[in-house]
Amino acid sequence: MSRSCCTISSTIWYLARSACSPTSFSLPEAMAVEAESRSAGSAVSLWSSAGWLLLDMSLVTIMQAMVKAKGDIYPAVQLVFLRSLVGFLAVAPLMWHHRAKLANLSNIRDHLVRVAFNSTALTCNFAAFATLPLALVTAIGYTRPLILLAMAAVLLGEKVSRIRYALTALGFFGVVVMLRPDEIPWNIGLLAAFGSVFFGALSVVQTRRLAGEDTVVLMLFYTVGLTLLTSVPAALVWVPIPWAEAPSIILIGILAQVGQYCWLQAYQKQEARLLAPIGYLSIIFSGFAGWLFFGEVPSSSLCLGAAVVVLTTILATPVEQWLKKRG
Numbered sequence: 001m002s003r004s005c006c007t008i009s010s011t012i013w014y015l016a017r018s019a020c021s022p023t024s025f026s027l028p029e030a031m032a033v034e035a036e037s038r039s040a041g042s043a044v045s046l047w048s049s050a051g052w053l054l055l056d057m058s059l060v061t062i063m064q065a066m067v068k069a070k071g072d073i074y075p076a077v078q079l080v081f082l083r084s085l086v087g088f089l090a091v092a093p094l095m096w097h098h099r100a101k102l103a104n105l106s107n108i109r110d111h112l113v114r115v116a117f118n119s120t121a122l123t124c125n126f127a128a129f130a131t132l133p134l135a136l137v138t139a140i141g142y143t144r145p146l147i148l149l150a151m152a153a154v155l156l157g158e159k160v161s162r163i164r165y166a167l168t169a170l171g172f173f174g175v176v177v178m179l180r181p182d183e184i185p186w187n188i189g190l191l192a193a194f195g196s197v198f199f200g201a202l203s204v205v206q207t208r209r210l211a212g213e214d215t216v217v218l219m220l221f222y223t224v225g226l227t228l229l230t231s232v233p234a235a236l237v238w239v240p241i242p243w244a245e246a247p248s249i250i251l252i253g254i255l256a257q258v259g260q261y262c263w264l265q266a267y268q269k270q271e272a273r274l275l276a277p278i279g280y281l282s283i284i285f286s287g288f289a290g291w292l293f294f295g296e297v298p299s300s301s302l303c304l305g306a307a308v309v310v311l312t313t314i315l316a317t318p319v320e321q322w323l324k325k326r327g
Helices: 003-019 027-038 046-070 076-097 099-103 108-131 134-141 144-155 162-179 188-209 215-236 246-268 272-279 282-294 300-326
Strands: none
Touching: 046 108, 046 134, 046 246, 046 272, 046 282, 076 099, 076 108, 076 215, 076 246, 099 215, 108 134, 108 188, 108 215, 134 162, 134 188, 134 282, 134 300, 144 162, 144 188, 144 300, 162 300, 246 272
16 A cells, blocks of 8 residues: 555544544644655654554543533533634634635535534534543444444445444444443433444545545535534533633643644554554543543443454454455
8 A cells, every 4th residue: 555545544534533533634634644745754663653643542532531521511512613713723824725725616515514424423522521431432432433334335335245244243232231221321421422423424424425535625624614513503502711711621622633643643654554453542541531530430341342342343354354265
């Protein structure tokens, strides 16, 4: 796989990630993509890329904890708007540079649909963090590839092997173990967490339909669209922010921008297949933050169910390839 292909696939993967996590595209990321198309940098070690990825997870986990702490005071959509506003200010110079491309988009409707899915997913994600343990929200987010598999088959006509369907079914069994239906009552937090996964998967499907679009335009339209689409609902439920609270609210957006820069540094210089398993360590970060700041202790069923979901996701491609070789 060429480096340019790795960059595009990493960007698309990031769209899936950002749909269900408190992050979005930023100026550093868009500039890095442009730089990538102009020159090829030297390869870096797996340890270096893993370090960037772990730093990203650390920053995002801190941000998630802040979102949870502020979620009892401010509506989720207001926090999403403020977080996206920081990104909007960051990409403003790049927007001006690419103003001609943005003004001449021929498929505004498809772009708006993608941003709407992302906006809904991110708002649901913030609402889930406010009401559920951090580790539980993270673990539920791991089901996104499973749901995306079914959506890709139905909405995009992609072929899915029987083994992938079987592993997907096993993955959802892990969800049942994780949620303990007999002990955990369904509430608005669980609905928000799964809503984040569902709309996040829809945003990925829509992104694939826009595969021919310029990558930088996709990123810029996402940041601008997210800010504009969340501004109206945020205004309707707006809770005044005291000046003393302003720095922490701004910090949420800053952590998102720095975190995504670290993520890009990791994935632009290393193959996604090597870093993907490291990404699942995020549940350890979330579990530790939940315990440290909120006294949340992950249950054994949550750990077991999350492990099943992670294994079914990681093993899908190797098992499928092994069966093809045998056949």
